[in-house]
Amino acid sequence: MRGKKHDATCGDQVEFFPVAIDQGVIETILPRTTLFYRCNSFREKLIAANVTQLVYVLAAEPSFNLELLDRCLIAAQYQKIRPLIVLNKTDLDKSTQKAAQYLQLYQKLDYPVLAISAKKNAQPLIPYLLNHTSLFAGQSGMGKSTLLNEIIPKARQSTAEISTALDSGRHTTTHTRLFHLNEVSHIIDSPGFQEFGLQQMDLAALAWGFIEFRTFLGKCQFRNCRHFNEPRCALQEAMRNGSIESRRMASYQRLAESLDSRA
Numbered sequence: 526m527r528g529k530k531h532d533a534t535c536g537d538q539v540e541f542f543p544v545a546i547d548q549g550v551i552e553t554i555l556p557r558t559t560l561f562y563r564c565n566s567f568r569e570k571l572i573a574a575n576v577t578q579l580v581y582v583l584a585a586e587p588s589f590n591l592e593l594l595d596r597c598l599i600a601a602q603y604q605k606i607r608p609l610i611v612l613n614k615t616d617l618d619k620s621t622q623k624a625a626q627y628l629q630l631y632q633k634l635d636y637p638v639l640a641i642s643a644k645k646n647a648q649p650l651i652p653y654l655l656n657h658t659s660l661f662a663g664q665s666g667m668g669k670s671t672l673l674n675e676i677i678p679k680a681r682q683s684t685a686e687i688s689t690a691l692d693s694g695r696h697t698t699t700h701t702r703l704f705h706l707n708e709v710s711h712i713i714d715s716p717g718f719q720e721f722g723l724q725q726m727d728l729a730a731l732a733w734g735f736i737e738f739r740t741f742l743g744k745c746q747f748r749n750c751r752h753f754n755e756p757r758c759a760l761q762e763a764m765r766n767g768s769i770e771s772r773r774m775a776s777y778q779r780l781a782e783s784l785d786s787r788a
């Protein structure tokens with residue numbers, strides 16, 4: 526980028542001025558259709574632009590954090606990005622069964638869920654990727670890069686070049702990169718994350734992001750109810766009678782509390 530502002534991100538379409546055979550200066554970032562990003566009290570981290578689908582990859586091993594899944598689904602919905610949850614490593618039979626149970630709630634909420642083993646056969650994922658710019662996201666070690674390499678074998682070499690090998694010899698993605706599956710289908714692989722802030726959102730948008738909350742929103746005694754311990758809170762009531770899982774309520778409340786810590 527010319528000047529100080531470096532806000533171009535993977536997936537952006539830009540106009541650039543060539544300065545060498547393989548280098549150019551970005552002059553303009555074209556308008557984005559979507560922007561997937563996270564945001565904590567200190568900074569905004571852009572992850573990818575113009576994405577049409579979030580492919581959230583998780584697996585039973587290493588252990589996964591459902592709160593991160595909740596947060597990414599909300600960030601995607603906020604930008605009108607289609608979600609797809611991929612449960613990878615189904616070859617690990619026993620632990621996968623338990624993970625699949627956790628995902629039943631998401632299926633009930635109409636999130637598409639695909640169970641797959643990148644090691645055995647990644648092909649069932651391909652139809653979901655056609656005509657989309659898909660962002661592969663999730664915690665580290667869930668198999669995002671393995672899936673990518675199975676689907677686009679040419680990606681293997683270029684990821685090996687820019688990924689850092691940890692002491693164990695394990696490769697981990699350090700850069701977000703876009704690969705072409707065909708002319709109209711693209712995959713963006715991104716580094717795993719351990720936290721995902723949503724401080725760009727307000728409380729009402731957060732609550733709306735939890736799909737099962739929606740039928741109860743607007744029915745609390747207080748119009749500005751935060752759904753913590755207020756009297757006659759319709760959401761707390763729904764949780765007591767089992768319509769809302771306590772884990773999802775806790776996930777919402779931690780997000781709501783993080784808004785309070787905003788500078």
Ligand SMILES: Nc1nc2c(ncn2[C@@H]2O[C@H](COP(=O)(O)OP(=O)(O)OP(=O)(O)O)[C@@H](O)[C@H]2O)c(=O)[nH]1
Nearest residue numbers: 614642643644665666667668669670671697698717
């Ligand atoms: N058993 C099993 N192992 C898998 C499968 N897919 C990936 N793995 C293994 O899981 C480990 C992590 O895979 P990666 O593809 O590097 O994971 P990642 O999500 O890209 O991780 P980061 O780059 O750190 O974000 C590797 O050792 C893979 O071989 C699978 O379907 N089954």
Ligand SMILES: [Zn+2]
Nearest residue numbers: 745750752758
């Ligand atoms: Zn309430």
